Amino acid sequence: MSTHLAIDLENVAKTYKAPFKEAIPALRGIDMKVHAGEVFGLLGPNGAGKSTLVKILMTVIRPSQCKGTVLGQPVGDKYTLQRVGYLPEHHSFPPYLTGRQLIEFFGAMNNMKRAERKRRASELLELVGMDDWGSKKLKSYSKGMRQRVGIAQALINDPDLVLLDEPTDGVDPMGRRDIRAILDHLKDEGKTVLVNSHILSELEQVCSRVAILVKGKVATQGTIEDLTAGQERYEIQLAPENREILTQFASDTAEVNGATLKLQSVEPKDVQPIIDKIRAKDGTILSIRRTRPSLEDLFMQAVIDPETGEELGPGAARDA
Amino acid sequence: MLTQTLALFYDAYRELNSKKLFWITLILSGACVAAFGAVGINEEGITAIGFTIPAPINSISITPELFYKTLFLNLGISIWLTWIATVLALVSTAGIFPSLLTGGQIETMLSKPISRTRLFLTKYTTGLFFVGLQVSLFCVASVFVIGLRSGAWMPEIFLAIPIVVIFFSFLFSVMTLLGILTRSTIASLLLTILFWFVLFIVNASDQTLVAFHESSKLSAQASSERLETANENAALAYINKAREEGRELDDSYEPTTEELDSANVFLPMLRQSVEDNQNTSRKLKPWRNGVYIAKTVLPKTGETINLLAKYVMSQEDLDAWVNLSSKDDPGTVVNEETGEVQVSSAEVNRAAAKAINDRPLWWVLGTSLGFEAVMLLIACWLFRRTDF
Numbered sequence: 001m002s003t004h005l006a007i008d009l010e011n012v013a014k015t016y017k018a019p020f021k022e023a024i025p026a027l028r029g030i031d032m033k034v035h036a037g038e039v040f041g042l043l044g045p046n047g048a049g050k051s052t053l054v055k056i057l058m059t060v061i062r063p064s065q066c067k068g069t070v071l072g073q074p075v076g077d078k079y080t081l082q083r084v085g086y087l088p089e090h091h092s093f094p095p096y097l098t099g100r101q102l103i104e105f106f107g108a109m110n111n112m113k114r115a116e117r118k119r120r121a122s123e124l125l126e127l128v129g130m131d132d133w134g135s136k137k138l139k140s141y142s143k144g145m146r147q148r149v150g151i152a153q154a155l156i157n158d159p160d161l162v163l164l165d166e167p168t169d170g171v172d173p174m175g176r177r178d179i180r181a182i183l184d185h186l187k188d189e190g191k192t193v194l195v196n197s198h199i200l201s202e203l204e205q206v207c208s209r210v211a212i213l214v215k216g217k218v219a220t221q222g223t224i225e226d227l228t229a230g231q232e233r234y235e236i237q238l239a240p241e242n243r244e245i246l247t248q249f250a251s252d253t254a255e256v257n258g259a260t261l262k263l264q265s266v267e268p269k270d271v272q273p274i275i276d277k278i279r280a281k282d283g284t285i286l287s288i289r290r291t292r293p294s295l296e297d298l299f300m301q302a303v304i305d306p307e308t309g310e311e312l313g314p315g316a317a318r319d320a
Numbered sequence: 321m322l323t324q325t326l327a328l329f330y331d332a333y334r335e336l337n338s339k340k341l342f343w344i345t346l347i348l349s350g351a352c353v354a355a356f357g358a359v360g361i362n363e364e365g366i367t368a369i370g371f372t373i374p375a376p377i378n379s380i381s382i383t384p385e386l387f388y389k390t391l392f393l394n395l396g397i398s399i400w401l402t403w404i405a406t407v408l409a410l411v412s413t414a415g416i417f418p419s420l421l422t423g424g425q426i427e428t429m430l431s432k433p434i435s436r437t438r439l440f441l442t443k444y445t446t447g448l449f450f451v452g453l454q455v456s457l458f459c460v461a462s463v464f465v466i467g468l469r470s471g472a473w474m475p476e477i478f479l480a481i482p483i484v485v486i487f488f489s490f491l492f493s494v495m496t497l498l499g500i501l502t503r504s505t506i507a508s509l510l511l512t513i514l515f516w517f518v519l520f521i522v523n524a525s526d527q528t529l530v531a532f533h534e535s536s537k538l539s540a541q542a543s544s545e546r547l548e549t550a551n552e553n554a555a556l557a558y559i560n561k562a563r564e565e566g567r568e569l570d571d572s573y574e575p576t577t578e579e580l581d582s583a584n585v586f587l588p589m590l591r592q593s594v595e596d597n598q599n600t601s602r603k604l605k606p607w608r609n610g611v612y613i614a615k616t617v618l619p620k621t622g623e624t625i626n627l628l629a630k631y632v633m634s635q636e637d638l639d640a641w642v643n644l645s646s647k648d649d650p651g652t653v654v655n656e657e658t659g660e661v662q663v664s665s666a667e668v669n670r671a672a673a674k675a676i677n678d679r680p681l682w683w684v685l686g687t688s689l690g691f692e693a694v695m696l697l698i699a700c701w702l703f704r705r706t707d708f
Contacts, residue, residue: 092424108327
């Protein structure tokens with residue numbers, strides 16, 4: 001296990017068992033590495049085991065099998081949690097507390113001194129844009145406001161590692177932009193952030209590396225560049241009225257999709273003859289782009305069963 | 321570590337503060353103490369808000385100090401704190417564990433550097449904190465009001481704080497286990513009240529059986545004493561009569577049963593009465609022992625509260641009440657002819673109270689705390705093992 005890894009997991013498994021009920025394997029051997037100082041995205045369809053994995057790291061769920069470290073200490077070490085911040089997906093904070101009281105309370109739960117708690121709470125309320133609402137009771141907050149305060153409580157102890165489970169859930173577009181800015185801020189401060197989210201476009205903007213969980217296993221993990229390596233291509237888009245021109249180019253290395261031609265090549269010399277042919281037929285080229293698959297494309301690739309070609313449905317790995 | 325504990329207690333205070341029930345209980349406690357202040361005794365009887373109600377209980381029959389002690393025990397503790405305030409406390413604290421487990425708070429709490437066992441025990445203690453706070457305020461107010469009204473300052477009243485908190489903890493441990501099992505505030509509250517009702521039934525059965533058994537023992541004793549005297553008198557009467565008839569009998573002669581019966585025709589009824597009373601006593605004993613054994617594994621809520629009277633009331637105080645209550649009591653009466661025994665109710669009450677009060681402290685508190693420990697061990701084990 002390397003010490004420069006914030007999270008280093010080997011063969012983490014969890015099977016939910018209940019008397020007189022069928023055992024449900026939620027995680028079937030997770031191997032995952034999160035480097036210190038990076039923003040790491042954890043993706044996967046519903047029921048893939050993302051929240052279970054995060055909860056195991058936070059000692060909320062006991063693993064059936066687990067070998068690994070968090071910040072260099074064995075998973076489950078309570079003392080290490082003093083250096084970790086966590087925002088659960090379905091949190092519910094006491095409505096009788098104000099935003100400031102909530103943040104300070106969790107500061108105390110992290111054994112922080114009173115003066116330090118007060119100072120950090122003020123800083124964090126400003127960071128999450130809630131400084132005007134700090135003295136108001138949580139029961140008067142909207143979902144987005146509670147989410148912002150939730151992020152603040154996760155950061156109260158100035159953690160080295162932050163785990164955010166669906167941080168943008170219920171947050172409006174402006175709030176999402178603000179949360180992205182907070183993630184960038186954390187990254188600049190050298191914090192390690194693990195984000196579990198369904199909103200792939202957001203993760204693509206902030207994550208250095210991602211892992212995609214499918215049916216309780218890591219289907220793929222790495223940087224987006226690594227994962228898309230060899231999948232770059234040229235796309236030529238014609239005016240819609242010229243779409244018939246493209247039919248002659250369809251082949252094993254070129255796919256026609258409406259008025260767009262997708263070439264499985266990154267070589268400019270392979271594109272030139274095609275441009276000539278289109279122009280010779282008086283076709284109007286709207287754009288020529290060099291593209292790579294999006295995170296959504298990667299996600300969809302991961303959740304498609306390579307044997308059947310069918311999408312792996314939601315739910316835990318009951319039938320895996 | 322201390323920071324976390326203080327934070328959890330402060331949070332519990334804030335939660336209580338936000339609940340109207342906390343303040344309602346406090347206001348009602350204040351009203352109860354005010355009632356102490358409004359009531360008193362003078363030479364004619366009981367006084368209330370300046371009015372005198374003529375009564376046998378007056379400052380001649382008992383001291384004002386005893387009057388207020390009794391008022392505190394019978395009204396303040398036995399009715400207010402152990403019934404009404406306890407129900408309000410159960411309602412106020414019923415949600416501590418269910419809301420922690422189901423409200424989405426548990427994930428955040430467990431992600432902090434605090435062990436599950438310590439979190440569980442601290443949360444449990446915050447529940448007792450509610451009762452401790454209420455009882456403490458009640459006792460402080462009572463000591464002042466009683467002291468100012470009667471001139472007697474009774475610091476022993478503060479014994480009510482640990483005793484009532486321990487009493488509540490028996491019920492709260494059950495409610496905690498049920499809260500963890502059901503994760504429902506309403507279900508855990510209702511089931512705890514049902515459990516309390518079962519305890520009440522067992523306790524009432526115990527007290528009734530003890531009273532009946534003691535009564536039958538006293539009856540058997542009184543009737544057998546009466547039989548012994550009647551036998552002696554009948555023997556003497558028979559010997560005298562025989563001598564008058566010219567028979568020579570020495571003083572050591574022991575008449576047969578038939579001869580005794582011929583001298584006193586009521587003797588068979590007396591013997592039957594002794595046998596009946598002894599049979600009743602014999603039949604009641606296994607039932608009394610059975611209920612005692614059943615109570616051994618259950619929390620002794622009644623006896624725990626009675627501990628306060630045991631330590632607050634002196635023997636002199638108790639005697640004063642017994643004298644007052646048995647002033648018109650005719651005592652145990654045995655019908656000379658039929659042998660029927662009417663045991664004095666004051667004697668039965670005294671014997672039953674003695675039998676119950678003589679139960680050892682380890683049995684009252686030790687086994688009850690043992691029950692609580694088992695409840696908490698199971699609840700803590702479940703709390704430690706559950707995936708949230």
